[in-house]
Amino acid sequence: MSEKESIYLPMLAELVRTEGLTERERLFELKLRNGDELGHKPGQFVEISVFGIGEAPLSISSSPTKKGSFEIGVRTVGNVTNALHRLEKGATVGVRGPFGNGFPLDRLKGQDVLIVAGGIGLVPLRSLINYVLDNRGDFGRLIVLFGARTPAEQLFLDELALWRQSKDMEYLETVDRGDENWKGNAGVITTLFPLFDIAPEKTYAVIVGPPVMYRFVIAECRNKGIPDDQLLLSLERRMKCGVGKCGHCQINNVYVCQEGPVFTYSELKNLEEAI
Amino acid sequence: MKYEVITKEDFPSFVNGLLSEIEVVGVKMKEGKFHYDKIKSYDELCLDYDVTLIPPKKYLLPPKETLLKFSLGGAIQVEPSIDATPRVILGVHPYDIKAIELMDAVFSDSNPDANYMERRRNTVIVGVDCRNPSPNAFCPSMGTDTTETGFDLLLTDIGEQYVVAIGSEKGEELLKKHARTREATEADLAQRKAAQEEALAKYKLSIKAAVEEIPELLEKNYDHPLWEELAAKCLSCGSCTMVCPTCVCFDVQDDLELNLTAGERFRQWDSCMLQGFAKVATGENFREDCTSRLRHRYFRKGNYMLKRYGKLGCVGCGRCIGACLAEIANPVEAYNRLKEGS
Amino acid sequence: MKPRLAFFDFTGCEGCQLEVINFEQELLDILSAADIVNFREAMTERSDDYDIAFIDGAITTERDVARIKEIRERAKILVAIGACACIGGVNCLKNFYPMEEVLRIVYGESAHYYDTIPARPVDAVVPVEYYVQGCPMTQSEFVKVVKALLAGKKPEIPNYPVCVECKMAGNICVFEKGETCVGPVTRAGCNALCVTNGRICWGCRGLVDDPNTDSEKEILAKYNLTPEEIIAKFRMFLGYSEVAK
Numbered sequence: 001m002s003e004k005e006s007i008y009l010p011m012l013a014e015l016v017r018t019e020g021l022t023e024r025e026r027l028f029e030l031k032l033r034n035g036d037e038l039g040h041k042p043g044q045f046v047e048i049s050v051f052g053i054g055e056a057p058l059s060i061s062s063s064p065t066k067k068g069s070f071e072i073g074v075r076t077v078g079n080v081t082n083a084l085h086r087l088e089k090g091a092t093v094g095v096r097g098p099f100g101n102g103f104p105l106d107r108l109k110g111q112d113v114l115i116v117a118g119g120i121g122l123v124p125l126r127s128l129i130n131y132v133l134d135n136r137g138d139f140g141r142l143i144v145l146f147g148a149r150t151p152a153e154q155l156f157l158d159e160l161a162l163w164r165q166s167k168d169m170e171y172l173e174t175v176d177r178g179d180e181n182w183k184g185n186a187g188v189i190t191t192l193f194p195l196f197d198i199a200p201e202k203t204y205a206v207i208v209g210p211p212v213m214y215r216f217v218i219a220e221c222r223n224k225g226i227p228d229d230q231l232l233l234s235l236e237r238r239m240k241c242g243v244g245k246c247g248h249c250q251i252n253n254v255y256v257c258q259e260g261p262v263f264t265y266s267e268l269k270n271l272e273e274a275i
Numbered sequence: 276m277k278y279e280v281i282t283k284e285d286f287p288s289f290v291n292g293l294l295s296e297i298e299v300v301g302v303k304m305k306e307g308k309f310h311y312d313k314i315k316s317y318d319e320l321c322l323d324y325d326v327t328l329i330p331p332k333k334y335l336l337p338p339k340e341t342l343l344k345f346s347l348g349g350a351i352q353v354e355p356s357i358d359a360t361p362r363v364i365l366g367v368h369p370y371d372i373k374a375i376e377l378m379d380a381v382f383s384d385s386n387p388d389a390n391y392m393e394r395r396r397n398t399v400i401v402g403v404d405c406r407n408p409s410p411n412a413f414c415p416s417m418g419t420d421t422t423e424t425g426f427d428l429l430l431t432d433i434g435e436q437y438v439v440a441i442g443s444e445k446g447e448e449l450l451k452k453h454a455r456t457r458e459a460t461e462a463d464l465a466q467r468k469a470a471q472e473e474a475l476a477k478y479k480l481s482i483k484a485a486v487e488e489i490p491e492l493l494e495k496n497y498d499h500p501l502w503e504e505l506a507a508k509c510l511s512c513g514s515c516t517m518v519c520p521t522c523v524c525f526d527v528q529d530d531l532e533l534n535l536t537a538g539e540r541f542r543q544w545d546s547c548m549l550q551g552f553a554k555v556a557t558g559e560n561f562r563e564d565c566t567s568r569l570r571h572r573y574f575r576k577g578n579y580m581l582k583r584y585g586k587l588g589c590v591g592c593g594r595c596i597g598a599c600l601a602e603i604a605n606p607v608e609a610y611n612r613l614k615e616g617s
Numbered sequence: 618m619k620p621r622l623a624f625f626d627f628t629g630c631e632g633c634q635l636e637v638i639n640f641e642q643e644l645l646d647i648l649s650a651a652d653i654v655n656f657r658e659a660m661t662e663r664s665d666d667y668d669i670a671f672i673d674g675a676i677t678t679e680r681d682v683a684r685i686k687e688i689r690e691r692a693k694i695l696v697a698i699g700a701c702a703c704i705g706g707v708n709c710l711k712n713f714y715p716m717e718e719v720l721r722i723v724y725g726e727s728a729h730y731y732d733t734i735p736a737r738p739v740d741a742v743v744p745v746e747y748y749v750q751g752c753p754m755t756q757s758e759f760v761k762v763v764k765a766l767l768a769g770k771k772p773e774i775p776n777y778p779v780c781v782e783c784k785m786a787g788n789i790c791v792f793e794k795g796e797t798c799v800g801p802v803t804r805a806g807c808n809a810l811c812v813t814n815g816r817i818c819w820g821c822r823g824l825v826d827d828p829n830t831d832s833e834k835e836i837l838a839k840y841n842l843t844p845e846e847i848i849a850k851f852r853m854f855l856g857y858s859e860v861a862k
Contacts, residue, residue, distance in 0.1 A: 006355035006389045008342045008527075008540070051345045051353065052531040052538045053770050056556065078556030079770040086769065092351045211559060238555045240527055243386035247524030247547060250571075251561070253579040258385070272497060273561065273571075308789050329787050338785040508832045510801040511825075513777055517784030528773055531764050533646035544785060549777040550827055565829075598784070600792055600801060600836045 007243045010049045010094025011036075015087055016069060021155040024075050025120060026085055027061065030095065031069040038070045038095070041102030042127035043234060043262050047242045048072065048080065049094030050087070056080035057239040057257070060098060061123045063130035073123035073155065099242040100261045103128050103206060103232060111204050112140040114226075116217050118147050118189055118209020122155055124234060125208050133168055142169040143196060147189030147209070149176045170196065189213065193220040200225030208234045214275045218265055231265035235274065276423065277441040278459035278467070285455050286437060287317035292453025293363050297399070300334060301365035302327055311364070322366050323432070325409035326592055330371050330520035331364050335378055335394055339543040342390065342527070348536035356539070359393035363449075367402045370412070370419040370590040372426050374520030375400065380584040381523055399445060402429040403437075406474050411593030413607050416482035419590045421471050433466040480607045484614040486587065490578040496613045497570070505603040506565040513546035515595035515604035516572065521580070521588045522546065547571050573609060620767070622647075623655035623667035625688055627674030627681050628708055628736065632753040633699035634658045634673050643760050650767050669694045669766060672745075675701040675708040677736045689743040696762060697739045700752035700854055704823040707752070708736035709856025738857055747772060752821035752854065755807050775805040776826050779818050783809035791817045797840050799850060802828035802860075821854045830860040 017029035032038065038046070040060050049055045056078065062071035076082050087093070113132060117125045125144075132139045144163060148154045154175070163171040172192045174185035185192065189209070205221045207214065214233060221231050237249035237256040249256040251273050254263075268274040281289060293299050294316065301320045303312045309324040311331055341356040367375070382391035404421055405414075414420040422429070427446030430437040438459050441447045450456060459467075484492055516522040526545040531538035545552060548568050554560040562568045580588030595604040624634055637644065638659050647653075654664035670692035676685055689695055700706035711719045712735040720728040739745050747766070749759045758774070765772035775781070779800035783790070786809050791798045800809070800818035804825050811818055824830070830851075837847045851861040 006342065006357065007386050008390075009355045010343075010353065012351065012353065049540075051347055051351060051540075052529050052535065052768055054529045055527065055540070075557075077558075079773075081556065083769065094353065236555055236557070236559070237561060238553055241525075243388075244384065245382065245386070245388055245523075245525070246527065246542075246545070248526075248545070248552060250547075250575070250579070252571075252574070253582050273567065306789055306794070308793075310787055328789065329784065333787075508829070508835070510778060510780070510829050510832055511827070512780035512801045514780045514784055514790075514801075517781060530761075531768055533643060533650060533760065533764055533767075535650070535764070535768055544781075546777075546781065549781070550825070551776055598790065600790070601832050 008096070008241070010047070010055075010096045012092055013095045015089055015091045015093060018087070018089060021073060022153055025073055025155055027071055027073050028084060028087075029069050029071050030093065032095065033092075037067060038098055040064055040070065040098035041105060042131045043102035043124055044098035044100045045124075045239070045242070045261065046072065046095050046097035046099065047239075048084065049096075050080055050083040051094060053083040054080045055094070055096075057099075057242060059124035059127075061126050063127050063134055065131055065134035073120065073126070075120050096242060099239070099257055101259065103262055105131070108204055109138050110140065111202050112198060113142050114198060114203050114205040114221075115142070115144040116189065116205060116207040116209070116221075117145065118213040118217075119149065119153065120155065121208035121210070121213075121234075122146055125206065126156060126159070128206060129169075133166075136168055140202060141198075143198070144169055144171045145189060145192045146171070146173045147175070147192070148173075151175050151179055151182045172196065188216070190216050190220050193224065198224055198226070200227070204230045204232060206232045211236070211275065228269065229264045229266040232262055233265065233268060233275070234261045235263065236261070277447070278464060279439045279441065279450060279456040280436050280459045280463050281439055281454050281456045282436045289450070289454035290317040290320060290365065293365075293449065298360055298362045299365055300331075300362060314365070320365065322403050322430070323406055324366075325405070325407055326368070326412065326594060326597075329518060330374060330592070330594065331367055332374065332378060332520050332523070334362060334364055335375065335391060335398065336523055336525070336544075339541055340390060341539045341541045343540040344537075345539070346537045355389070357390050357393050359397045361397040363399040363401060365401045367400055367426070368405045368592075369402060369422040369429075370405075370414050370417070370592045371520050372400060372402050372422050372429075373419045373586075373590045374592075376425040377521050377580065377584060377586045377588065377590075378523055380586060384584065399449065400426045400428075401446070402426040404429065404431040404471055404474065406432055406470070408474065408478050409593050409597070410479050411596040412478060412591060413480040413482060413593060414591040415475055415478050416480075416486065416607070417587065417589060417591035418486055420475055420478070431467045431470055433463065433470050436463070438463050438467040480593070482607055482610045482614075484610055488614075489587065489610060490581055492610065492613050493574055493578045496616070499613060499616070501609065501612055502570040502573075503566045505609070506569045508601040508603050509548070509565050509569055510601055511548055511550050511565055511568065512600075513548050514598040514600070516546035516548050517544060518594040518598045520590060520592060520594070521576065524552075547575065569603075573606070576606070577610070620651045620669055621654045621664070621667040622651050622669050622671065623664070623692070624653070624658070624671045624673065625655070626657065627672065627685065627702065627739075628677040629674035629699060629701035629706070631658055631673060633702075633749075636753050636756050637759065640756065640760075643756075647763055651763075665691060667692060669696060671696045671698050672702045672739050673698050675705050675736045676739060676742050677708055678732055678734060682734075682742055685739060685742050694746045694766065695739070695743065696747045696749060697745045698749040698759065699754040700750065700821045700823070702739045703748045703750050704854065705736050705738045705741075705857035706821070706854055709861075710852060712736055712856055713852065736857070741857070748774070750804060750822035751807055755810075758806050777805055778825055779803045779805045779807065779809050779812070779822070781805050782807070783812050786813045788812050792836075792840060797837055797842060797850070799833065799855075801836070802830055802833045819853045820851070824855065824858060824860065828860070
């Protein structure tokens with residue numbers, strides 16, 4: 001990048017499709033105005049601008065194998081996300097990125113991949129899941145665990161329906177609290193761990209969810225014998241600039257927007273404030 | 276390094292020569308204190324001062340700066356905004372020059388920040404060795420009482436004359452163009468050294484640990500009770516960071532005109548000491564308690580920045596010591612306490 | 618449809634409403650984006666059909682209590698403007714005297730015609746969405762809140778002390794000039810207006826969310842204020858908060 005080009009200048013993108021996921025989450029499909037591909041890796045994020053409202057770091061939810069546009073899944077939590085939810089098809093937003101390291105695809109190739117998604121943690125993991133499915137031959141087993149608080153909070157229902165039937169993956173799901181129609185597992189996500197076996201030496205666990213989930217899921221993964229440097233976690237922080245300048249996402253000596261958001265547990269063990 | 280000598284008699288015409296072609300900011304007196312401000316003539320300038328209220332970082336990273344301008348009526352248009360007015364900063368002390376070197380490292384690292392870089396390119400730094408340090412300064416402990424790098428020109432007062440160290444071609448050009456100088460002799464350089472040593476003897480505070488020890492000293496004391504003790508008194512007022520020459524964190528916000536069809540995105544100084552600094556939109560605050568914020572600041576200065584940028588984040592100016600009403604932002608006391616306890 | 622704005626005054630000097638009238642270009646811009654339907658100080662027409670109610674003044678009588686509840690019922694969004702409405706402000710000075718005595722001091726022999734209750738901010742009676750702090754309220758912050766409401770966002774109001782803005786302004790700390798202030802626990806957003814203009818901070822913008830008032834009191838004592846003087850300092854504007862008790 002030329003030094004004269006502002007790292008804070010967003011590209012413009014058009015909102016080509018929007019779809020409600022749950023009461024609080026919507027999916028937005030965006031197409032860069034200049035016709036370029038975003039060129040991201042699963043696990044990376046973008047800074048999305050609603051001009052006049054602000055900018056927010058948001059996970060990319062689509063796989064890079066899907067060309068021509070990309071998707072973000074957004075929960076209404078603040079000014080920018082609320083404003084995004086009010087936008088209609090055809091609206092223009094700003095995009096900077098992709099930022100962050102993303103999931104280490106090179107290390108995952110040829111290995112078994114155990115995905116552990118808590119709630120909207122599925123948003124970035126969906127990018128990886130679809131990437132693995134689209135390059136199925138490059139990876140070993142694909143095990144996906146998804147936990148939501150209630151059936152109403154499950155996202156990507158069409159895809160979940162496909163995953164339940166899929167021969168390409170093993171899909172297990174649970175909800176913390178079921179309802180009268182729920183016939184599946186009930187309980188927190190760790191209750192799924194006794195339901196499957198793995199070959200720990202060739203299994204990588206990729207874990208994304210609310211901060212409280214990490215400690216318990218890490219313990220379960222270690223119980224199954226997965227080495228710490230094969231436990232991959234994505235951290236949420238206040239990535240205001242996305243380019244390692246503003247200081248908000250710093251954990252000890254690490255800038256989450258630069259070295260992260262994906263870290264191995266071996267790295268995080270020594271970062272006092274991380275989890 | 277090349278050295279020239281300019282007499283104090285000739286110096287005003289150098290400053291006024293600079294003023295004829297470029298904006299000059301320098302140190303001025305303000306109610307018994309010192310601050311950087313635009314100067315209109317040599318007479319306003321003060322070259323013998325202890326420390327300024329706010330470091331010269333305010334010219335390289337303004338307290339508030341527009342990053343983008345946008346118009347929203349019809350098709351959205353977004354333009355970057357970069358103010359890089361050419362400017363001489365005159366009379367910068369070596370510790371502040373060291374701090375600017377660190378800012379350079381931060382803003383040029385991996386994703387160069389065009390707003391900073393453009394401004395930096397258009398800034399000429401004319402430093403001056405500090406003759407009468409602030410009682411809160413501990414530059415010798417940090418190795419920042421003088422500097423060999425980071426300036427275009429550096430003055431040392433040797434009585435009736437200034438020795439001028441030439442740090443860049445740009446500095447040399449300006450000097451040649453606007454000042455009558457002669458080449459420095461061995462005797463001049465000896466006087467320069469003597470002046471620097473005389474100033475060195477005037478510092479009152481010192482850290483009992485060697486500067487190289489500081490990063491490890493902190494690392495060994497992550498859970499030291501000191502952090503909690505200091506935090507109990509901390510006002511989370513951000514004063515220590517606002518006046519710090521190496522604190523460069525910022526917040527970014529959008530502002531709209533009342534007609535809602537035009538607006539700007541701006542950044543402004545932020546501080547890791549402030550309560551909401553690490554809070555995310557979902558409400559989670561990753562450094563909610565003051566202890567973790569205060570420790571983070573000390574570690575950022577004495578450890579993290581060194582690891583990341585190869586330079587310590589403290590230059591010993593002592594501004595934080597002076598700015599902290601609770602008397603807890605005192606790196607000398609903190610490091611000495613850790614050193615004694617270790 | 619343009620949002621309908623209404624202004625209501627309770628106990629205060631109405632200086633904050635005056636600030637709104639004192640806007641020049643901004644008021645015209647507001648009027649082109651919104652309709653003002655109720656504003657006793659500026660117009661004669663009144664309507665009870667409004668979206669956003671701006672409240673000036675503290676709640677100091679039982680009638681005030683009933684009236685603010687009624688306004689709350691009608692308004693979609695309630696905005697407190699100025700120290701009296703936001704934090705009780707100087708009205709709360711009276712709370713440290715018996716109410717009968719207050720009435721007698723103010724109204725003398727006519728005291729029995731009036732009622733009074735300890736002064737309180739609006740949010741002590743009804744929920745308040747947004748605050749425009751200050752005595753008087755800060756004009757730029759009022760505009761900021763109005764713009765945010767029009768744009769559909771939550772205004773970004775600082776939750777850090779005045780010291781931040783005081784340092785950004787390049788001020789010499791008032792403590793260094795032999796004076797004292799409560800800026801270190803007072804919410805910023807005024808650009809340290811008073812200190813920048815040679816005065817001290819009295820805390821008219823209220824406390825930050827998590828103020829270290831113990832430390833502030835220790836500092837004031839260190840700068841030779843007696844415990845009584847310290848309390849008096851906090852009572853000026855912060856009489857309704859714990860720190861002044």
